[in-house]
Amino acid sequence: SQTIHQWPATLVQPVGSPLSLECTVEGTSNPNLYWYRQAAGRGLQLLFYSVGIGQISSEVPQNLSASRPQDRQFILSSKKLLLSDSGFYLCALTVSGANVLTFGAGSRLTVL
């Protein structure tokens, strides 16, 4: 079965600093990968999804970006964090034909 690793699990960063959250996948090849953000009281918001290496689709305009340098690696980045970037970031995957999203344990980001 597939496993998703996210790190760091917890991160506290000052406003204006850069960000890199990493997601790696085991147990499958060529998954669709997703970044969701969960802010307090706002449910889960899809930020980016990727159907393959170097292929990124953005769902909402923001100061975050995503990259997929390898088949099983998905990175969420920012050059300058905003207070509003605080939240719980979840990486997820689907495998071809399965139509079920599997989530990682998440990374909690606090921007001060």
Place this chain on the structure above:
Amino acid sequence: AQSVTQPDIHITVSEGASLELRCNYSYGATPYLFWYVQSPGQGLQLLLKYFSGDTLVQGIKGFEAEFKRSQSSFNLRKPSVHWSDAAEYFCAVLDTSYGKLTFGQGTILTVHP
């Protein structure tokens, strides 16, 4: 575009009582529907899903959900709640074109002893 509404932000029940969490969806085609559960500080775990067939689906941990097309609903139920069921519950609908899930805002379940 698809959407999901969970009308109840917070529900409190007593241990042993029955539970129903409401979910209404909007989707142009036959929906693929899901319920996920999230314990504090954790990722989401799939409870159950509906793709087609029997409209009453069984999930893990004793949960079930019923798909009602006429009401655009997919309510989650459990006959007897345990204290360990306290968590946040999310209903979701899948856009099969891209494999993207749209989530409801979530319902926080508190269980009193």
